[in-house]
Amino acid sequence: MIEARTNDENATPKAATPETITTSMIIEDLENGTDRNGIKEKYGLENWEVAQMFKHPALKGRKARKVRKMSFNFVDDTPAVDPNQLSIPDNSPTQTNIPDNGHMGNPIEVTGHSDTSIPTEVEFTDDEINQMEGDAWERQMQSNNNLNL
Helix, strand or coil, X not given: CCCCCCHHHHCCCCCCCCCCCCHHHHHHHHHCCCCHHHHHHHHCCCHHHHHHHCCCCCCCCCCCCCCCCCCCCCCCCXXXXXXXXXXXXXXXXXXXXXXXXXXXXXXXXXXXXXXXXXXCCCCCCHHHHHHHHHHHHHHHHHHHHHHHC
8 A cells, every 4th residue: 555645744833823913913023024924824824814914904005024134244333323412522622712792692612623813703894783783684574574474
């Protein structure tokens, strides 16, 4: 007598279906590149069960992310950067303040330069001051008109 092989002998054992499967578990699987067939095998589901799961609004239209692997190890060896950092620290020993001459508002701070050719005080003629104040007044009036429209 000839014995025939049955598919059950060589088939991979079906995974035990967990009691609870959450949408976040499926979304994580999709993000890791597991497609619907992989999800079906991972959780031991039937085709109709997978189809029913993907009718849920959180999963509807979702597809597995394409995961690409590099052929080499890519290592980041740069120093860590704080994502909350708002400015670049200036460790230079010199600092020059440009004084307020009564027409400029707050003094301008110039840091990181030890060159003495940088002007330390800015002076304007009366005509220049009047022109700047007039321009500022016009901008103020235009912005007020735009707000009233």
